[in-house]
Amino acid sequence: MFLDEVEFKVKGGDGGNGVVSFRREKYIDMGGPDGGDGGDGGNVILKVDEGLNTLSDFRYQKYREAGRGTHGSGSNKHGRNGEDLILMVPPGTVVYKADSGELMADLTDDGQEFIAAHGGKGGKGNARFKKPTRKAPRFAEQGETGEIVNLRLELKLLADVGLLGFPNVGKSTLISSVSEAKPKIASYHFTTLKPNLGVVSIGEYHSFVMADIPGLIEGAHQGIGLGDEFLRHIERTRLLIHVIDVSGIEGREPVEDFHLINNELAKYNERLASRPQLVALNKIDIPQAEENIVRVTEELKKEGYEVYPISAVTHQGVNNLIYRVGEILAELPEEELPEIEDGMVMITPDFVEEEGLEIKRLNGDLYQIKGELVDEYVQKTDFNNEDSVKRLLRVLHHHGLGKLMKNAGVQEGDTVQIGPMEFDYIE
Known part of the structure; x- marks a missing residue:
């Protein structure tokens, strides 16, 4: 699971x-x-x-x-x-x-x-x-x-390339055709409910990792259709392949779908939206696609995108797309992860730090001594052992407890609470 x-x-x-x-x-x-x-x-x-x-x-x-x-x-x-x-x-x-x-x-x-x-x-x-x-x-x-x-x-999945696009555009079919990944594939929306990873080989010595991200819909950045959870997984990819169903057999407009998805990316993460994108016009083997291929290709090229007509089912045009991906990845720098405290993995502070003492008047003549120093030494004190309790008081006195109580106006006979015990204050 x-x-x-x-x-x-x-x-x-x-x-x-x-x-x-x-x-x-x-x-x-x-x-x-x-x-x-x-x-x-x-x-x-x-x-x-x-x-x-x-x-x-x-x-x-x-x-x-x-x-x-x-x-x-x-x-x-x-x-x-x-x-x-x-x-x-x-x-x-x-x-x-x-x-x-x-x-x-x-x-x-x-x-x-x-x-x-x-x-x-x-x-x-x-x-x-x-x-x-x-x-x-x-x-x-x-x-x-x-x-x-x-x-x-x-x-967050670690992949070089992320596939994005609306549900049922053929992303799972594409990743299964170019790698050993075996995603569940069916002709209904949201077949993919989890990201899939596939290793794509280019020749004998080069490969890259591709992530098949579940289909996005409008409003994904707000969590609609689990979209915000899915978008998280392409934050670390260096290159995006935007898969479009160019056949339009489900009554959708390919160029409009393209802009809707990119709009979701921009609303979720501007840095992610600025990543390089290749466009894969999928399902060109379907007869209805012929009338859209030229028009969609021309429109998206005018916007500066590289467009590759493919059929993930017949593998037509897929090799051209994959080799181009390899060329681009060879030129792109590795994704820089945000540094945490000068490159250290851990940013949690030391478990115990001495922060001094503070005194709080609870009511009337009852005062409470607090602070991280108190917390530390109370843990170490056996309150059933008189010598251990005396040692606690000596430590607190050494750190200025007497002066603190005097400044707070604690009078002889007032009750002072330290940890689980209460003491009558005697100057």
Whole structure:
């Protein structure tokens, strides 16, 4: 099944907790701290597999989570890191944050990787907090929670040439006649409900990829007939072949159809509409086509287009069209994909950044301490361990908590909320 857009949630693995432990050995009365660190949580990684061409694997499972790190233990034993969760995606996958629409990554090359959700860091064991003034620290850090991200993946086919035109003009027949692609073909509109890719060979050493895009109709740029979904797939093509049914057997005017489709392209994406176009006048084997071929050819040549009368069924004129495509592609530059942060795939910022503190008065004498620094250290604090809580307060005080509360007018006896706990403020 072909699927070109999905949304699902991913979560990096939680970090393991550090441990409070002390050496207990024979003949050693006062062993020092030996609590080990917790392991880091695993990352959720998207990796390109050129053998895939659909996002259907993500259709039903809407939540994916990487492995969590294990807790540290005594004897300075470090917890095991959680396993990364690697999700394979096809080339041409564009990654967005579903909530904000922010572009995160553009994955095009086989083997390319992107960390979609970072695992939480493991907490430090009490051995890490030993110093000359603190011989026996009785606290450790808890592991950080893994990053949670709602993802939207879009698949944009990577092809050199895109076929466009109204439904039932013969695009599927054309691609099947020049490549090994086997699209479903029938004489009714929207037979093609998914794009097809075919590799077209020119001689022994040259080839290009052609995309058969489902037929467009007027209003496609607004989503009519699924048009906006189909237009997405020709954004990366370097050359367009505009297929027209020159026979007019369905009562349509070939030149009018040509301009309607190009109008849809311009409304959807001006850059796409400016791509080079060759015109293929298809179905010249049908007797009714004879009276239109000369007229349509002359009209479109006046507008500056190269026109190739063909029959995709009998293959008449097809070779001339294909060899001309090869000549043009040899002169056109490769499509430049938009750079993401100086060419890096990843634009997600570091998972935790120190942004200072802020204080908010909730009501009366109740205040709340917030900020990314608070979020980070609250995650690491075991609120059932008095020494761990004291360490949290020392860290916040070091970053200016006392001055902040004084400036906010907090009075002795007021209640201050930090994370899940409330404290009576004492100067």
